[in-house]
Amino acid sequence: MQQNASSTTQQKSADRSTVPPAQSIITDITTSSLEPTEPTEPIDLTTTGEATELPTASTPGEDDSLVVQSLHGLGSPLLPAPIQPPTPPLTPPPAYSRKYVAGLFTFEQLSIFLIYPSTIAVGSLISIVSPPESYFGLRTNFFNVFFVKNGWFWTTITFMVHCIRLRISKPSKLVIRYAFATLWWFLFTQWFFGAPIMDRVFLGTGGVCFVNDPEAVPGDERKVHDSWSSFGCRHVKGEWAGGHDISGHSFLLTHASLFLWFELLPVIMERGPLLRQINTKIVFVTLALWWWMLLMTGIYFHTFTEKVTGWLCGIAEWAIIYILLPGNRTLTTMVGVPGV
Ligand SMILES: CCCCCCCCCCCCCCCC(=O)SCCNC(=O)CCNC(=O)[C@H](O)C(C)(C)COP(=O)(O)O
Numbered sequence: 443m444q445q446n447a448s449s450t451t452q453q454k455s456a457d458r459s460t461v462p463p464a465q466s467i468i469t470d471i472t473t474s475s476l477e478p479t480e481p482t483e484p485i486d487l488t489t490t491g492e493a494t495e496l497p498t499a500s501t502p503g504e505d506d507s508l509v510v511q512s513l514h515g516l517g518s519p520l521l522p523a524p525i526q527p528p529t530p531p532l533t534p535p536p537a538y539s540r541k542y543v544a545g546l547f548t549f550e551q552l553s554i555f556l557i558y559p560s561t562i563a564v565g566s567l568i569s570i571v572s573p574p575e576s577y578f579g580l581r582t583n584f585f586n587v588f589f590v591k592n593g594w595f596w597t598t599i600t601f602m603v604h605c606i607r608l609r610i611s612k613p614s615k616l617v618i619r620y621a622f623a624t625l626w627w628f629l630f631t632q633w634f635f636g637a638p639i640m641d642r643v644f645l646g647t648g649g650v651c652f653v654n655d656p657e658a659v660p661g662d663e664r665k666v667h668d669s670w671s672s673f674g675c676r677h678v679k680g681e682w683a684g685g686h687d688i689s690g691h692s693f694l695l696t697h698a699s700l701f702l703w704f705e706l707l708p709v710i711m712e713r714g715p716l717l718r719q720i721n722t723k724i725v726f727v728t729l730a731l732w733w734w735m736l737l738m739t740g741i742y743f744h745t746f747t748e749k750v751t752g753w754l755c756g757i758a759e760w761a762i763i764y765i766l767l768p769g770n771r772t773l774t775t776m777v778g779v780p781g782v
């Protein structure tokens with residue numbers, strides 16, 4: 443009996459020395475299933491698909507219990523349990539390989555990100571060198587009035603066109619990401635407990651709404667109106683001047699484009715054939731129009747710094763949701779990841 447017990451103990455310690463720790467099994471499964479060619483790269487949560495349940499990090503205590511369970515078996519304390527083969531991941535590994543730049547972006551993501559500051563820079567350069575006479579230099583041009591001035595509406599429609607062809611198990615996550623993007627657009631350009639953020643920046647940097655007072659003494663017709671928003675100032679036909687007037691167009695066109703790109707990109711990278719769908723083409727038409735209008739803003743409107751601050755505010759929400767959050771499993775589980 444004693445000999446039996448001691449041989450069982452020896453058996454257990456022999457098993458312990460040959461069985462790899464549970465954490466390493468879990469890590470190997472996770473990384474190898476997502477990144478078959480380069481297991482040491484970070485996990486790209488932006489390409490794992492909506493259907494994927496993210497693996498939860500296990501604590502050291504949980505690791506130990508997993509080892510003990512795999513050594514003892516459940517319900518049979520003396521017999522070592524056979525090691526179960528790893529559960530296959532819920533989504534297949536992506537069919538394309540990803541290279542990370544600075545541990546944050548894939549090459550494709552970085553290229554898309556760079557389109558917008560480059561466009562503003564090129565537009566501003568053209569505006570200095572020789573801006574050509576153009577219909578697009580008019581504020582009243584059709585594309586500005588009909589499309590950009592209703593830019594979030596068109597972005598919403600385009601996003602819906604993109605979504606309706608996806609078979610996603612958790613559309614709620616997609617709606618959450620849209621809600622965050624809408625919320626940021628809304629707070630920045632429409633309302634932030636009163637005046638929107640961009641107007642508060644303008645007023646906070648010394649901007650005022652000037653109106654013409656025909657009854658004032660000649661030469662002193664301009665007087666300050668107490669409008670607290672650009673909307674209110676436009677309403678009284680005033681001139682919004684003096685402060686740092688962040689470019690709303692640079693903001694909206696960058697924000698909307700990055701949102702559409704980062705929802706679309708993982709989908710077409712995972713499922714190449716979707717590239718040919720009419721839905722994808724519609725997204726590309728919107729993206730092309732937004733890019734062109736940003737170039738026109740770069741050439742004809744605002745100062746360079748106002749366009750840069752517009753762009754910076756335009757990347758803020760995107761940077762959090764699509765770049766920073768994927769590094770945090772809990773938060774990523776909340777907002778999901780774009781994909782098929
Ligand atoms: C997690 C909680 C989420 C809760 C989300 C709440 C969000 C509240 C907003 C509710 C509205 C949703 C609307 C969605 C559908 C639409 O998009 S309709 C609105 C259409 N309007 C526009 O598209 C206007 C776009 N234009 C502008 O923003 C500005 O004109 C401009 C382009 C920034 C330029 O500014 P100017 O001052 O005119 O130069």
Ligand SMILES: Nc1ncnc2c1ncn2[C@@H]1O[C@H](COP(=O)(O)O)[C@@H](OP(=O)(O)O)[C@H]1O
Pocket residue numbers: 578579580581582583586687688689690691692735736738739743744
């Ligand atoms: N690409 C573009 N095409 C036409 N007008 C543009 C434009 N970009 C900016 N504008 C105009 O420049 C002004 C400042 O824009 P913003 O601050 O949104 O960047 C706005 O004028 P209006 O307010 O007279 O329409 C806007 O319509």
